[in-house]
Amino acid sequence: MTQYDRNLFKPAGNDPSAHVNACSGIDGPMPDLFHESLKAHDFAVLSNKNFSFADLYKSGTWQKYGYRAAALARNHPSRDPFIAYLANDQHQSWTGANSRQSYRSALVRLAARDVLELAPGYWRLVIAEADDDAARRQFIRQLEPHVDDETRARIRKVVQAPSPSDIKKLKRAVEFLIQVPPDPDHTAVRSGATGPDRQASKPRSxxxxxxxxxxxxxxxxxxxxxxxxxxxxxxxxxxxxxxxxxxxxxxxxxxxxxxxxxxxxxxxxxxxxxxxxxxxxxxxxxxxxxxxxxxxxxxxxxxxxxxxxxxxxxxxxxxxxxxxxxxxxxxxxxxxxxxxxxxxxxxxxxxxxxxxxxxxxxxxxxxxxxxxxxxxxxxxxxxxxxxxxxxxxxxxxxxxxxxxxxxxxxxxxxxxxxxxxxxxxxxxxxxxxxxxxxxxxxxxxxxIAPVRSPDRGPHPAALKPQTPKA
CATH class of the missing domain: 3.90.15 (Topoisomerase I; Chain A, domain 3)
Structure with a gap:
C-alpha cells in the first residue's frame, strides 16, 4: 500500500451500501481524465498567481464572478456558464472585448476553484482503485511533479469517495481550463478567439x-x-x-x-x-x-x-x-x-x-x-x-x-x-x-492627499558644474 491509499474510502453520500467506485457514471476512460486533471491543476494554481481566492472574497470580486456566471447560464439553453462562454467565443457574440474579459476572468477562477477542491479526492480514488501495485505506482509517479506538500496532505486526508456528480463537475472544470487557460497578467485576454475571417470586437474605452x-x-x-x-x-x-x-x-x-x-x-x-x-x-x-x-x-x-x-x-x-x-x-x-x-x-x-x-x-x-x-x-x-x-x-x-x-x-x-x-x-x-x-x-x-507628479528633473549628475577643459 502507498502513502496515498492507506485508509479505505467511505462510500459516497450517506448510504453505506453505495458502491465505492464513484467513477462508474463517467463517460470516457479514467486515465484520460486523470492526465487532463493534472494539467488543469497546474492552470488552476497559475490563476492564483496575483490574487488568491481569499483576496477575491475580501474585495467582493468573487461575488461578482458568481453573478456573471449566473447571467451566462440564464442566456443559454444548456444553463451551463462554461458551455455558454465557449459558444459566445465561437460565434463572437460578445458586446465588446471588456465584456469577454470579465466573463473569462470569472469562469476561469470558478473552474480553478472546482479543480483545486475536487481533484485531490479524485486522484485519491484513482490511486486506491488501481488494478495492481504497478499501476498504482505509475499514477503516483505521474502525480508527484504536479503537487506540493499541501496538496499531498489533502490527498492523504480524503476519506470519502467523490460522488459521480462531483466527478462530472470536475470533468467540466478540467475541460474548460484546458480550452481557456488562465491569463493572470492579462497579456492576451482582450484578444478574442477569432477565426481567419473574423475580427476581434473593439474594446470600449x-x-x-x-x-x-x-x-x-x-x-x-x-x-x-x-x-x-x-x-x-x-x-x-x-x-x-x-x-x-x-x-x-x-x-x-x-x-x-x-x-x-x-x-x-x-x-x-x-x-x-x-x-x-x-x-x-x-x-x-x-x-x-x-x-x-x-x-x-x-x-x-x-x-x-x-x-x-x-x-x-x-x-x-x-x-x-x-x-x-x-x-x-x-x-x-x-x-x-x-x-x-x-x-x-x-x-x-x-x-x-x-x-x-x-x-x-x-x-x-x-x-x-x-x-x-x-x-x-x-x-x-x-x-x-x-x-x-x-x-x-x-x-x-x-x-x-x-x-x-x-x-x-x-x-x-x-x-x-x-x-x-x-x-x-x-x-x-x-x-x-x-x-x-x-x-x-x-x-x-x-x-485630502498631496498630488504626485511623475515629471522628473534632470539627473543630479547633470547639474554638477563642468570643469572647463584646458
Missing part, C-alpha cells in the same frame, strides 16, 4: 467618451453661430432634466452635482455620496461639495494611492444647474444635504450585496438615466451621452483656462493622486473658445 464630448462641442460651435451663447450643458439641463416628469428632485440634484464637479457616477452611491453646503459670500451664491473617493485600495486601515480619499470643490452659482441646486440645498436643514442614489442591499435570491456591487449598480442606473436624457436633449447625436462625458468636459474646461488651474488642481478635482492620470480625461483644445465653461465658476479645489 475612454476614447468613446472623448468622441462624445468632441461631437457635443462641435454641435455647440454650429449652434452658437445662429444662437449666441448656446451651450450644450445648458441645453441638456433645460430641455431634458428639468421637464422630465419621471425625475424627482433628489436625482436632479445628483445630476447637477455630476455636471458641476465631474465626480465619478459610483461616488454618487449612498455608500459614498456627495455632501453639499449652500453658502452666500459678498452677496454671491456658492456651493461647497465634499466628495468621498471611489478609487481607493484599502489595506489594514490605510489608504494606498489609487485616488483621493476625499476632495473639496467650491463653485460660484452662475449656471442653470448650479442655481437650481443652490435653491434646492437652501431648502434643506442648515442649508446642506447629502446626495446619494440608493441601491439594493440584497440580490433577488437574498444574498447580501458587497459595496462594490452596490456602487456598480448605481453606476449602471445613472448611466441609463443620462443616456435616456441625452437622447431627449440631442436626438441627432450619434454618440451616447454618459456620466463620464461630464467628467471629461470638466477636465477639458480646467485645462483650457490658460494656467489658472495647474496640473495638481486638475488632478485633485478629478480625485486623482497623480497628475499623469488626467491625460486620459478630455483635452485642452476640446473646450477652447467655447462659452459656458463650468471651470469659470470654480472657486476652490483641494484634495
Amino acid at each position: 475612454a476614447t468613446s467618451k472623448k468622441e462624445a464630448l468632441y461631437a457635443l462641442n462641435q454641435h455647440q460651435r454650429r449652434k452658437s453661430k445662429s444662437h449666441s451663447g448656446y451651450n450644450w450643458r445648458d441645453q441638456f439641463w433645460r430641455v431634458a432634466v428639468m421637464p422630465d416628469s419621471h425625475l424627482d428632485n433628489d436625482r436632479r440634484a445628483c445630476i447637477a452635482a455630476l455636471m458641476l464637479t465631474g465626480c465619478r457616477p459610483s461616488e454618487l452611491s449612498a455608500d459614498l455620496g456627495v455632501g453639499v453646503s449652500a453658502l452666500e459670500w459678498a452677496g454671491l451664491a456658492h456651493l461647497a461639495f465634499k466628495i468621498a473617493g471611489a478609487k481607493l485600495a484599502e489595506e489594514t486601515g490605510e489608504v494606498h494611492g489609487k485616488g483621493q480619499e476625499r476632495r473639496d470643490i467650491e463653485v460660484r452659482c452662475q449656471t442653470p444647474e448650479s442655481e437650481w441646486l443652490f435653491a434646492y440645498v437652501m431648502e434643506q436643514d442648515g442649508g446642506q444635504c447629502f446626495l446619494g442614489m440608493p441601491a439594493p442591499t440584497h440580490s433577488q435570491n437574498g444574498m447580501p450585496l458587497m459595496p462594490t456591487e452596490r456602487r456598480r449598480r448605481v453606476t449602471g442606473s445613472l448611466g441609463k438615466l443620462i443616456g435616456r436624457l441625452g437622447k431627449v436633449a440631442f436626438p441627432r447625436l450619434q454618440q451616447r451621452l454618459t456620466p463620464y462625458v461630464f467628467r471629461h468636459a470638466l477636465s477639458s474646461d480646467l485645462r483650457a483656462m490658460g494656467g489658472i488651474w495647474g496640473k495638481d488642481d486638475v488632478a485633485a478635482a478629478l480625485g486623482h493622486q497623480s497628475t499623469r492620470t488626467q491625460t486620459h480625461y478630455g483635452s485642452t483644445n476640446t473646450s477652447r473658445g467655447l462659452t459656458g465653461s463650468r471651470a469659470e465658476q470654480v472657486a476652490r479645489i483641494s484634495g
Whole structure:
C-alpha cells in the first residue's frame, strides 16, 4: 500500500451500501481524465498567481464572478456558464472585448476553484482503485511533479469517495481550463478567439467618451453661430432634466452635482455620496461639495494611492444647474444635504450585496438615466451621452483656462493622486473658445492627499558644474 491509499474510502453520500467506485457514471476512460486533471491543476494554481481566492472574497470580486456566471447560464439553453462562454467565443457574440474579459476572468477562477477542491479526492480514488501495485505506482509517479506538500496532505486526508456528480463537475472544470487557460497578467485576454475571417470586437474605452464630448462641442460651435451663447450643458439641463416628469428632485440634484464637479457616477452611491453646503459670500451664491473617493485600495486601515480619499470643490452659482441646486440645498436643514442614489442591499435570491456591487449598480442606473436624457436633449447625436462625458468636459474646461488651474488642481478635482492620470480625461483644445465653461465658476479645489507628479528633473549628475577643459 502507498502513502496515498492507506485508509479505505467511505462510500459516497450517506448510504453505506453505495458502491465505492464513484467513477462508474463517467463517460470516457479514467486515465484520460486523470492526465487532463493534472494539467488543469497546474492552470488552476497559475490563476492564483496575483490574487488568491481569499483576496477575491475580501474585495467582493468573487461575488461578482458568481453573478456573471449566473447571467451566462440564464442566456443559454444548456444553463451551463462554461458551455455558454465557449459558444459566445465561437460565434463572437460578445458586446465588446471588456465584456469577454470579465466573463473569462470569472469562469476561469470558478473552474480553478472546482479543480483545486475536487481533484485531490479524485486522484485519491484513482490511486486506491488501481488494478495492481504497478499501476498504482505509475499514477503516483505521474502525480508527484504536479503537487506540493499541501496538496499531498489533502490527498492523504480524503476519506470519502467523490460522488459521480462531483466527478462530472470536475470533468467540466478540467475541460474548460484546458480550452481557456488562465491569463493572470492579462497579456492576451482582450484578444478574442477569432477565426481567419473574423475580427476581434473593439474594446470600449475612454476614447468613446472623448468622441462624445468632441461631437457635443462641435454641435455647440454650429449652434452658437445662429444662437449666441448656446451651450450644450445648458441645453441638456433645460430641455431634458428639468421637464422630465419621471425625475424627482433628489436625482436632479445628483445630476447637477455630476455636471458641476465631474465626480465619478459610483461616488454618487449612498455608500459614498456627495455632501453639499449652500453658502452666500459678498452677496454671491456658492456651493461647497465634499466628495468621498471611489478609487481607493484599502489595506489594514490605510489608504494606498489609487485616488483621493476625499476632495473639496467650491463653485460660484452662475449656471442653470448650479442655481437650481443652490435653491434646492437652501431648502434643506442648515442649508446642506447629502446626495446619494440608493441601491439594493440584497440580490433577488437574498444574498447580501458587497459595496462594490452596490456602487456598480448605481453606476449602471445613472448611466441609463443620462443616456435616456441625452437622447431627449440631442436626438441627432450619434454618440451616447454618459456620466463620464461630464467628467471629461470638466477636465477639458480646467485645462483650457490658460494656467489658472495647474496640473495638481486638475488632478485633485478629478480625485486623482497623480497628475499623469488626467491625460486620459478630455483635452485642452476640446473646450477652447467655447462659452459656458463650468471651470469659470470654480472657486476652490483641494484634495485630502498631496498630488504626485511623475515629471522628473534632470539627473543630479547633470547639474554638477563642468570643469572647463584646458
